Amino acid sequence: VPxxxxxxxxxxxxxxxxxxxxxxxxxxxxxxxxxxxxxxGSCELVSTCVNISANFCDISREIHDPDTSHWFQVQAVVxxxxxxxxxxxxxxLRRHGEF
Numbered sequence: 001v002p003x004x005x006x007x008x009x010x011x012x013x014x015x016x017x018x019x020x021x022x023x024x025x026x027x028x029x030x031x032x033x034x035x036x037x038x039x040x041g042s043c044e045l046v047s048t049c050v051n052i053s054a055n056f057c058d059i060s061r062e063i064h065d066p067d068t069s070h071w072f073q074v075q076a077v078v079x080x081x082x083x084x085x086x087x088x089x090x091x092x093l094r095r096h097g098e099f
Contacts (some may be wrong), residue, residue: 003083004031004074009059011097016060018049018072018088030077033057034085038069051077066093 003008004020004043011017022029033049049057059072069092 001029001074001078001083004076005084005086006057007029007072007074007075007086009072009087009088009091009096011091011093013099014060014097015058016039016063016093016097018057018059018074020074020086022055022076025078025090027078029080031057032056032075032077034073034075035059035062036073037062037065039065039093046072054099055069063091063093066097 004022006021008019030053031054032068034043046057046062047058063070069090071087071090073087075085076083
């Protein structure tokens with residue numbers, strides 16, 4: 001199963017969204033998003049973006065500290081097969097967000 005590509009984060013007025021591209025397939029792919037916060041160091045699923053069919057995920061609620069580095073990753077699931085996670089570049093809300 002191919003991994004998602006062109007994984008990017010956009011942020012405007014604190015609304016922060018992870019976007020990705022995925023090739024057309026005969027079976028509908030589902031996507032799961034997870035993130036790592038530099039502060040906690042733990043990897044957590046974005047609860048609203050588990051097994052979704054959309055090519056985007058609102059990650060606004062996952063960023064609690066605008067000065068902390070975050071890494072967001074997305075994985076495709078097609079049938080019983082999973083892709084490797086694809087990662088967006090490091091995101092720091094205060095640095096990369098537009099207000």
